Amino acid sequence: MYTNNNIDVLLRNKLRQNNENAIYSIGYSGKTLKDFIGILTEYNITQVIDIRMNSFSWKKDFRNKIFEANMEKMNIKYIHIKNLGAPKEIREEIKSRNNPDKFFAEYRKWVIKNKISFEYLLGISQYKTSIILCVEEDYKLCHRKVIMDKMKRHGFRVHNL
Numbered sequence: 001m002y003t004n005n006n007i008d009v010l011l012r013n014k015l016r017q018n019n020e021n022a023i024y025s026i027g028y029s030g031k032t033l034k035d036f037i038g039i040l041t042e043y044n045i046t047q048v049i050d051i052r053m054n055s056f057s058w059k060k061d062f063r064n065k066i067f068e069a070n071m072e073k074m075n076i077k078y079i080h081i082k083n084l085g086a087p088k089e090i091r092e093e094i095k096s097r098n099n100p101d102k103f104f105a106e107y108r109k110w111v112i113k114n115k116i117s118f119e120y121l122l123g124i125s126q127y128k129t130s131i132i133l134c135v136e137e138d139y140k141l142c143h144r145k146v147i148m149d150k151m152k153r154h155g156f157r158v159h160n161l
Contacts, residue, residue: 023156024131025144033061037074039161040131047077047128049121051147052135053085062135079124083117086110086143100141107143111150121147122154131161 024043028036040048048071055064064080071078086107094103111118124130136142139160152158 021126021155021157022129022159023125023148023151024129024159024161025133025139025148026131026161027134027137027139027142027144028057028059028062029135029137033070036062037070040074040076043129043131043159043161045076045129045131047079047124047130048133049124049130050078050080050133051084051121051144052080052133053082053087053091055080055082057135077128081117081121083114084111084121084143084147090143094141104143104146107146111146118147118150122151125151125156 057063060066061070068078087110090103090106090110094100132144132147134142134144139145148158148160
């Protein structure tokens, strides 16, 4: 008999085995570097694509050069695509006004203006098992949601971890 836990384990095993045309997303909030690396290892991730506007973090292990060095030690490629980060003016929309619909609408416009950066993301995601990184744990509240929706429309199998 299968329980929800058994089904979760079966689904995770299936995801790990079949990474073809898959793209993952994750927010590091609430995770230690050890937890994060464990997830990358579990899903056979070979490339982390950082879409934070600014790769600075209050969590030392997730700061730009320190984080990049940690990924290099794990033989995981790190790429920062700054132009896919949500600009401060757009982020303020959700923070100060609690208006996620306007935030996502403005961010979609931003991505259209930065089409070359999105096309770059599409290109580099085809050849390595990639995960898109940001801070926000819940992708439904993060600009990763817009990016992952677009990736899905371009034929990727999307997995938000």
